[in-house]
Amino acid sequence: MPDSSPPAHRRAYTTPSGSARALAARCESRVNEIARLMARDAFERLPGYAELPDEVKDVEIAATVRNGLRLFLRRVREPQGRPGDYGLFRERAAQRAEEGMPLHTLLRSHSAALYVLWQALRDEATAEESDALIELVDFLLRGHEAVIGAVTETYVAEQAALSAEHREHRRSLVRGLLDGSTPPRRAYDELGLEGPCLVVHVHLPREGGPEDTTVADRRRARRVQAVVDRVLGPASVSLLSADGGHVLVPGMSGDKDGIRACEELCAPLRQACGTGVRLSAVDAAGAPEVPAAARTAAEVVRVARACGRPAGFHSLHDVLLEYHLSRRNESSDRIAALLDPLQDRPDLVDTLRAHLEHRQDRRATARHLGLHPNTVDNRLARITELTGLDVGSPHGNALALTALLLRGSPTGEGGHEPTGA
Incomplete structure (x- = not known):
């Protein structure tokens, strides 16, 4: 996995003193021992860790622990760091997110590992190396901040991607159910x-x-x-x-x-x-x-x-x-076409629709549209003049209503585009 750690994760820390490097070097021969303490003793106390498959604990987590130990020891010698230092941490964080391990458990495992490494350094240090031990602990804590940042960033990004993938999968299932493309x-x-x-x-x-x-x-x-x-x-x-x-x-x-x-x-x-x-x-x-x-x-x-x-x-x-009335048959196109003369007059279409909705009450229609009743009368007369529909008669009203409904039906079913809808 590419390492996209922020610049702060790669900053060059102050080079530890010779005595601090010597103390760290004495721990290099104990890498496998310390890794076992972390993976089998410290981690076993974490919630949910015992239920993980042995392959994950003995292979993946153990390898990550050894990688972290060696990274710390190398950074003591080379504080400037190298590109990809946190690559394995990021890869494992993404895997844990995919497997559903809680983020708090993952972060606690890194904190537990930090404590075990501190214990190993403390046990290795002599009374005369107290200053070197403090120096290494300071270095260790600053490095831990970078590791936690890389792990958290990757885990959250992976969970967001998985969540988006899950949502889109569910959306595609609903879409397929509604349009019939999925059984x-x-x-x-x-x-x-x-x-x-x-x-x-x-x-x-x-x-x-x-x-x-x-x-x-x-x-x-x-x-x-x-x-x-x-x-x-x-x-x-x-x-x-x-x-x-x-x-x-x-x-x-x-x-x-x-x-x-x-x-x-x-x-x-x-x-x-x-x-x-x-x-x-x-x-x-x-x-x-x-x-x-x-x-x-x-x-x-x-x-x-x-x-x-x-x-x-x-x-x-x-x-x-x-x-x-809006169900389509062989007469639908002809009825819908009765309102073609109003294609460029949305004001007349709105008036017709409001007039029908208000049961041909000119005053109620006028109030709804914010017009004077005489203006409504003039518009209705213009509709009759343009279309030939007598909207004052039951037959004309029924034709006008049916035409409005058919013109509002989906064009894929052969209908007209909605006019002034």
């Missing part, structure tokens, strides 16, 4: 799910516009994930981005239409991402039903947006008629 049962098992679950779709507003940066998106996604983890607990699994996504919540099949889960999520998500948050949830009886439940939940949110429903929680029951 549902396999994905379910690897995610630790079983039985029924609630599939929640989260839609987040893009209030910042196209200038939002990648960094801002990452921060936003982390905020969303933190809210979901806090509210729905560690058992939930998710595939979320800055725009929203899906969350699978096991053990909530009794939550009718996901009302409780979505209500609990809505307020903190609004605080984190703005008032335009939309949520929907659908029950899935098991792994095979999850993809369809996810599609339905996402479609409920899309329909609610397309027909102008206020942001918040939407259930399928809330948009039953609109959901039905």
Whole structure:
């Protein structure tokens, strides 16, 4: 493993005196003995050490201990150090992180080794070598600081990499489960799910516009994930981005239409991402039903947006008629095209959507849009003039609503791009 120790780890310490070097040299013949004391006696008292495989204790840890002893003795002779001095410590720290050894146990092993080496130097020193012993202990402690720094840095970096790899693996499993590219049962098992679950779709507003940066998106996604983890607990699994996504919540099949889960999520998500948050949830009886439940939940949110429903929680029951009208068939393209003349008039589209949502109440529509009722009347008249739809009649209203819903459907299904959505 490359040695990327900070410059402080390679600084040239003051060269020990001749008597200090002589004292250290007398310990060189005892390297194997001291290593055994460390690996078998001092380390055995550390929590979890006894459970390690013999190969790790007798080969890897013993080799690291001998390397550390020889490094100390060489640095007494050559205080300037060499590139790669801490390479083996870093390699072993990465291995211990991968194996799951706690960092405190790893650091305590280095401190225990330090104490054993101090004992060996103390036992070797004569009464006349007290100054040399103090000099070596000072040198030893400064070297220990560098070793601990290299070990901790590597361990933390390796754990971060492993954690990121684990998160991405889980995200890929959820992605594969939702899009059908991974067998549902396999994905379910690897995610630790079983039985029924609630599939929640989260839609987040893009209030910042196209200038939002990648960094801002990452921060936003982390905020969303933190809210979901806090509210729905560690058992939930998710595939979320800055725009929203899906969350699978096991053990909530009794939550009718996901009302409780979505209500609990809505307020903190609004605080984190703005008032335009939309949520929907659908029950899935098991792994095979999850993809369809996810599609339905996402479609409920899309329909609610397309027909102008206020942001918040939407259930399928809330948009039953609109959901039905938005299903595509051979007439869909012609109906959607009825609103083509409004393509460059988002103000008219917004007025039409608000007029339908407020049950054709011109005053309620005007209040919602912040307009005078006469302005609403003028806009509705202009819509009729451009499209030929009589939005004052039940038939015209039904056609206009259906056209709005179909134009808001995914373009991959043959629909139009959303107009003024």
